[in-house]
Amino acid sequence: MIFHRRWAMRFGAAGAAWAALELLKAVGLRGMRRGVQILLLHHVPPRQYRAFGRFLDFVFRHFDVIDPGHAALFFDGRMKSNIRPSLLFSFDDGFSSNWHLARQFLNPLGIKAVFFVCPALIELPPDEQRRAIEERIFDGQEHRMAHEELALMDLRQLEDLMNSGHSIGSHTLRHARLPLLAEAQKTEEIVSSAQWLKRRLGRPADWFAYPFGDIGSIDGESLRLIGETYAYCCSGVRGRNDEGTNPLGLRRQSLDLETPGYYQKFILEGGFDFLYARPRRVLNDMSIRARKILVHGS
Numbered sequence: 001m002i003f004h005r006r007w008a009m010r011f012g013a014a015g016a017a018w019a020a021l022e023l024l025k026a027v028g029l030r031g032m033r034r035g036v037q038i039l040l041l042h043h044v045p046p047r048q049y050r051a052f053g054r055f056l057d058f059v060f061r062h063f064d065v066i067d068p069g070h071a072a073l074f075f076d077g078r079m080k081s082n083i084r085p086s087l088l089f090s091f092d093d094g095f096s097s098n099w100h101l102a103r104q105f106l107n108p109l110g111i112k113a114v115f116f117v118c119p120a121l122i123e124l125p126p127d128e129q130r131r132a133i134e135e136r137i138f139d140g141q142e143h144r145m146a147h148e149e150l151a152l153m154d155l156r157q158l159e160d161l162m163n164s165g166h167s168i169g170s171h172t173l174r175h176a177r178l179p180l181l182a183e184a185q186k187t188e189e190i191v192s193s194a195q196w197l198k199r200r201l202g203r204p205a206d207w208f209a210y211p212f213g214d215i216g217s218i219d220g221e222s223l224r225l226i227g228e229t230y231a232y233c234c235s236g237v238r239g240r241n242d243e244g245t246n247p248l249g250l251r252r253q254s255l256d257l258e259t260p261g262y263y264q265k266f267i268l269e270g271g272f273d274f275l276y277a278r279p280r281r282v283l284n285d286m287s288i289r290a291r292k293i294l295v296h297g298s
């Protein structure tokens with residue numbers, strides 16, 4: 001789950017910022033911009049399907065929806081950005097609702113997404129899994145999920161997603177906050193989850209997303225291990241990705257489907273990106289250092 005859920009604040013701030021944004025657009029200074037935005041979603045229950053359908057209509061009007069392979073070529077510098085702004089779908093935590101959403105919406109529309117999962121939590125029996133979701137994914141915080149919704153995709157569902165063309169990435173072994181761990185535990189969370197995915201799904205995982213997503217939930221040592229194991233690392237730091245974005249410091253746009261359409265549009269127009277200028281800089285510096293160590297040795 002991602003770090004921020006400040007309901008009270010954000011509508012007020014968003015309303016004021018939206019008015020300012022409309023003014024800027026009226027004079028031609030803003031709108032959707034080129035480059036790749038990675039959308040970050042979590043659990044999407046059936047009660048949000050109508051909202052998801054509306055959101056898809058909006059997305060298709062403004063974006064080229066790209067698949068993980070296309071995004072990978074762009075992040076590797078082997079493909080220029082599309083003329084239209086591009087959007088890649090990603091889902092964190094591996095909730096079983098994701099599999100249903102894929103069958104209902106993504107597969108019929110040909111949308112290919114990246115699903116970030118935690119292998120050690122997948123293997124738990126249902127009751128233990130529910131407890132682990134509350135303790136490790138929600139970090140003991142209040143959540144809006146019903147008891148029966150607290151379930152993760154199983155191996156069969158992951159295989160099914162992969163067979164439908166989606167990518168499965170790692171979200172650490174047990175949804176760990178990486179900077180709190182000693183190096184051996186970091187290695188376990190980062191490297192063992194890749195080994196599990198390769199062993200169980202028969203394909204190496206190229207994608208990683210670190211849990212909680214904020215800049216305080218990643219550090220240089222972890223990013224170096226991630227860079228040794230995976231090709232692309234997603235954060236929860238807001239912003240677009242362009243030709244210069246380091247593949248180990250990818251930005252994503254977290255979005256709540258229960259928020260109003262104008263608010264969602266505001267997010268994808270980069271309305272909140274300015275608030276993340278410092279985290280983007282820190283993440284970028286950390287990614288460059290991690291890549292240098294990879295290339296030149298420590």
Ligand SMILES: [Zn+2]
Binds near residue numbers: 001092093171212
């Ligand atoms: Zn998560």
